[in-house]
Every structure is written in structure tokens, then in C-alpha cells.
Amino acid sequence: MPRRAPQIARTLPALRRAVDGLRARKATVGLVPTMGALHDGHIALVRLALRRCDKVVVSIFVNPTQFAPTEDFGAYPRTWKSDLAKLTEAGADLVWNPDAKVMYPEGFATKIVTEGPATADLEDRFRPHFFGGVATVVGKLFTQVRPDMAFFGEKDFQQLKVVTRMARDLDLGVKVIGATTVRERDGLAMSSRNVYLSPEDRATAPVLYKAMKETAKRLKAGEDMETVLAGGAAMITAAGFVLDYFEARHSETLAKVSSMKDGPVRLILAAKLGKTRLIDNIGV
Structure with missing residues (x-):
């Protein structure tokens, strides 16, 4: 029997009515924020949310404020029909799909300024605008x-830490859950930006995961961290x-570490291959 497509809300009044409807029987509600171009990693988040909550809302909004002028906002993949089909199959209850005018109405003038994990000298060093945009939209x-x-997802590890801290600091009443990175069979972390990789670059991309695994193995064996x-x-x-960077950081604070004794340790990296910038991380 075909699954019923999720409700779709594109205005705030429609969203409020829909969420009130989901909560009518004291249901718990989970949210999976996305920018669309959904892949198996996103769907794994939806399925996890469905296991943990009674009802699941998925937001699809390509957020302009987290892109710098030099970045790929205009070219970012938008695959609405495919996204909706995947969310129907997964069993999502509601899709929140506002446009930029709904999210940032004329005269919008308030931003969330983030410090702590957002100033760890990782992504923020290369994309200083990024976490302010993420924190405000989330x-x-x-x-x-x-x-x-x-x-x-844990693939955006610094983002996960920033959002977790923001929800806690602002008493937003939301429990932030991080989910293990979903990978292709060859180890490449699933990402909407993987579609930008040329066939040759796609064949090379799994080196990131191999390098992290090899590094983690050597660290566990007690070798010198810097070496x-x-x-x-x-x-x-x-x-x-x-x-851009390949670093060992404390898994909770993102502080720099100099040995496994400073742990728990997370390996975190960002690198460009052709025109595509990839990020990844693993726990040691």
C-alpha cells in the first residue's frame, strides 16, 4: 500500500496549524533540518527521528545567510520532487518549506552571535560568516x-556542537541528537555536494576517510600525535x-589536543578536490 505524502507547510500560520495538529494527542515531535538535495544520510536522520519521536517534521530551506558571496548558493542542488518522494517513502509527517521572504521578512535585523565551539579555528577560520547564519536559521x-x-548528522561536527550549545544556552527546550555519519561503500561521507565531484575526483575522494582511519589507528597505537x-x-x-585543515580536537569542546591523554579525541578535516570542498571527521 503506498505511503501517504507528508503535509507541506510554506507559511507560518500553516506550519502552526500543522504542528498543533501533530501535537493534538500529546505526541512528541522531532525535527530534521535540511537544505534539501536529500540523500541516504538525511533519510537515516528521518528514520532515527521516527524511532525516537511520535511525529517528524523535516525542514527544507536553502539558507542564504550561511553562504558567502563566493560560495555556491545559486548552484546549490534543489531537488524538490525527489526529496518529497524520499520523505514520503521514509514516513515523514510534515515538510516545512518556507521561502527566503518567509524566513527573513523585509526589515529582518536580528542575528544569533555564536562563540565557544563556533570559534574553534576550524570551519570558522575559512567561513567566518557560516555559524552566525546557521545559528540564526536553526x-x-x-x-x-x-x-x-x-x-x-555528525559529518558537520562543528555545526553539531554549535547548535547543541546554542539550544542549551538559550533554553530553547530542544534536545539536539547527533547521528553517525552515513557513508558510501568506499567510505566517502554522504553529502549533497558530492554531486559536484567529477568521475575522477569521485574516485579519489575516499582517500579522506582512509587517511583518517590510518591516522586514528596510529594514534591508538601510541605514536606521536604531531608526526x-x-x-x-x-x-x-x-x-x-x-x-584546509586536518586536526585532532577534543570531541566535546573542540579544544586543541596534543596527545590522546587530552581526549576524547576527534579527527576533523576539510579539503578541496577540484572545485568541491569536502568535510569529514571520525572519533579516535
Whole structure:
């Protein structure tokens, strides 16, 4: 029997009515924030949300405020029909799909300024505008949908830490859940931006995961952290990547660490391959 398509809300009054309807029987509500171009990683988040909550809302909004003028906002993949088919199959209850004028009406003048994990000298070093845009839009999504839980993938690890801290600091009443990164069979982390990779670059891309796994193995064996990280970085650049960073950080605070004793430790990286910028991380 075919599944029923989720409700779709595109205005705030429609969203409020729909969410009130979902909550009518004291149901718990989960939110999966996305920018669309959904892949199996997103659907894994939806399925996790359905296991943890009675009803699930998925937002699809390509957020202009987290793109710099030099970045790919205009070209970012938009695949509405495919997204809706995947969400119907997964069993999502409601899709929140506002346009930019609904999210940022004329005269909009308020932003959430983030510090702590947002100033860890990782993504913020290369994209200083990014976490302010993310925190503001996610803060709005949390107050619009008022979910009990919100689900984010660990692939965007710094983002997960920023959003978790924001929800806690602002008493938003939302429990932020991080979910394990979903990977292709060859180890490449699933990402909407993988569609930008040329066939040759796609064949090279799994080197990132291999380098992280090799580095983690050597760290666990007790080798010197600085030496091991340099070896991993050399493996990545030798494959043709331009490396932005490849670092070991504390898994909770994102503070720099100099040995496994400072842990728990997370390996975090960002690198460009051709015109595509990829990010990834693993726990050690």
C-alpha cells in the first residue's frame, strides 16, 4: 500500500496549524533540518527521528545567510520532487518549506552571535560568516516548529556542537541528537555536494576517510600525535587535495589536543578536490 505524502507547510500560520495538529494527542515531535538535495544520510536522520519521536517534521530551506558571496548558493542542488518522494517513502509527517521572504521578512535585523565551539579555528577560520547564519536559521526553526528533539548528522561536527550549545544556552527546550555519519561503500561521507565531484575526483575522494582511519589507528597505537597528523595530511595532499585543515580536537569542546591523554579525541578535516570542498571527521 503506498505511503501517504507528508503535509507541506510554506507559511507560518500553516506550519502552526500543522504542528498543533501533530501535537493534538500529546505526541512528541522531532525535527530534521535540511537544505534539501536529500540523500541516504538525511533519510537515516528521518528514520532515527521516527524511532525516537511520535511525529517528524523535516525542514527544507536553502539558507542564504550561511553562504558567502563566493560560495555556491545559486548552484546549490534543489531537488524538490525527489526529496518529497524520499520523505514520503521514509514516513515523514510534515515538510516545512518556507521561502527566503518567509524566513527573513523585509526589515529582518536580528542575528544569533555564536562563540565557544563556533570559534574553534576550524570551519570558522575559512567561513567566518557560516555559524552566525546557521545559528540564526536553526534558532528560528526551533522556535517555529517547537520540536522536542532535533536531529543532525555528525559529518558537520562543528555545526553539531554549535547548535547543541546554542539550544542549551538559550533554553530553547530542544534536545539536539547527533547521528553517525552515513557513508558510501568506499567510505566517502554522504553529502549533497558530492554531486559536484567529477568521475575522477569521485574516485579519489575516499582517500579522506582512509587517511583518517590510518591516522586514528596510529594514534591508538601510541605514536606521536604531531608526526601522525603530518603523515595523514601528506597522504591527503599527495592524492590531489588542497587541505584546509586536518586536526585532532577534543570531541566535546573542540579544544586543541596534543596527545590522546587530552581526549576524547576527534579527527576533523576539510579539503578541496577540484572545485568541491569536502568535510569529514571520525572519533579516535
